[in-house]
Amino acid sequence: MGHVITFLNMKGGVGKTTLCKEIGYYLASRNDRVLIIDVDPQANLTQSIFKKYSYRHKYEHENDENRNFKVCTSSINMVFNHSYIEETDKEKVILNLSEHLSIIPGDLNTVFLERTLGGSDKEQALKNFIEDFKLNEDFDYILLDCPPTYSFYTTAALLASDLYISPIYPDSYSILGIDLLSKAIEKLKSVHRERFKYRPISQIGVIFSNIPRSPSVGVKKFIEDILSSDIVREQQIYFFNNQFVRNPQIPKDVGYFIVDGDSNNSKMNIEVIVEEFQERIKMICQQSTVNQT
Ligand SMILES: Nc1ncnc2c1ncn2[C@@H]1O[C@H](COP(=O)(O)OP(=O)(O)O)[C@@H](O)[C@H]1O
Ligand SMILES: [Mg+2]
Structure with a gap:
């Protein structure tokens, strides 16, 4: 599964x-x-993927760069907009990019949807979509990228999820951010207690990201302070041993992907991160099986 x-x-x-x-x-x-x-709704990830696989949204205007791109009609809005779902199927919502990679694209038009969204049925839409179409049988990993707000979107994503992972950049606000995150999760669990009773949600861990290969004294100090903070200790938050190392190519080109790039350091870095990510997931799943029996 x-x-x-x-x-x-x-x-x-x-x-x-x-x-x-x-x-x-x-x-x-x-x-x-x-x-x-x-x-x-900012759809940054979609823009990266579309550049890589030469797609454009049907509402994106043609220009010199995308003239020969394939046109994508799939969109996350189909999931959030119920009336669509009843008459559509997963093949319309999911865009298959390769044998192993697919995406439900974000849609800049979602911004306009926001006011009309809300209500518990909309919050459950993503979870129901994944369950109704048994997507966890089709895919080994379903990864959800969220906006940086506690909003309808994050609630919809978390209600659909079994696990979450939190990237952070170390600064003087990080500890506060970690605490807010825990509180938001606790609140969500309390509001939607029935949902989490039958399917719990666990934190894979926190991962430091965009860390220079030779971090400054300041960055190192922030990291130390975070790791030794009361909140992290009391809540027994897991921190990844591997940090996501800075690669200057990443912000320069939205179509850049480490696996296909020329930085061996970054390739090795993403490899060990994924290894740790998978180990953590395995451990959490084993624990929850033990708890159930
Ligand atoms: N490992 C990295 N190396 C270099 N730049 C990075 C790295 N990780 C993130 N960035 C850059 O930092 C910025 C914020 O990253 P992003 O993934 O968009 O954050 P979020 O989704 O949390 O808002 C982007 O410009 C991105 O290109
Ligand atoms: Mg983002």
Whole structure:
């Protein structure tokens, strides 16, 4: 059975989208079946994938660059907009990019949907879609990229997920951010207690991202302070041993993917991150089986 995993942090610019994309792409390159769901109305991940696979949304205007691109009609809005779902099928919603990688693309039009969204049926839409179409039988990993807010989108993503992972960039607000995140999860569990009773949600861990290969004294100090903070100790939060190392190519080109790039350091880095990611998931799953019996 596949794992449904949200990339979560209420803060922006911490590497959620980049890690989601690189981990997903890496897993697919190793023949795992991966579905990426772009839940962020900013649709940054979708833009990366579209550039890589030469797609454009049907509402995107043609220009010199995308004239020969394939036109994509799939969109996350089909999931959030119920009336669609009843008459549509998963083949219309999911765009298959390769044998192992698929995406439910984000849609900049979602911004306009936001006001009309809300209500518990909409919040459950993503979870129901994954369950109704048994997507966890089709995919080994379903990775959800979230916007940097505690919003309808994050709730919808978390209700659909079994696991979440939180990328952070170390600064003086990180500890506060980690605490807010735990509180948001606790609140969600309390509001939707029936949902989490039959399917719990666990944190894979926190991962430091965009860390220079030779971090400054300041960055090192922030990391030390975070790791030794009361909150992290009391809540027994797992921190990845491997950090996501900075690669200057990443912000320069949205079509850049580590696996296909020329940085061996980054390739090795994403490899060990994915190894740790998989080990953690395995451990959490074993624990929850023990708890159930
Ligand atoms: N490992 C990295 N090396 C270099 N730049 C990175 C790295 N990770 C993220 N970035 C850059 O940092 C910025 C924020 O990352 P992003 O993944 O979009 O964060 P979020 O999704 O949390 O808002 C982007 O410009 C991205 O290209
Ligand atoms: Mg993002």
